Amino acid sequence: SAFGTRTDWYRNILADPGVRVRVGRKEFKAFAETSTDPVRIADFLDYRLARHPHMIGMMLRAEGLPPSPSRQDLESLAVDKALVILHPEEDS
Known part of the structure; x- marks a missing residue:
């Protein structure tokens, strides 16, 4: 999440990590x-x-990083970011 943990959708996931995802016509x-x-x-x-x-x-350049960012550049950028990893349910 570019806006980190302040977004409503991120807070909703924290409250209820069971989500429904739709990509095109597929939903799971x-x-x-x-x-x-x-x-x-x-x-x-x-x-x-x-x-x-x-x-x-x-x-990454839009975030102010150089064309070939270093590992330190990536970690510094990531300090105020959030990541959501989706684990599809088996029967979806």
Whole structure:
């Protein structure tokens, strides 16, 4: 979450981590795991940057990071961010 833990939707997930997700015509139930750990968020950003360098690079530059951010850059950015990991239910 770009706005960290202050958003209503994030607070709703904390109150009830059972969520329903819709992507296009597909819908499924999931458990939403939250994390504010800068190392874990930086790991996610690093992974996404490796897979989608152009798109994620543009997003990171919009946050003020250099074109090739260091690990420290990613961890510093992640300090006030939040991550939500979706674990789909088996029968969804």
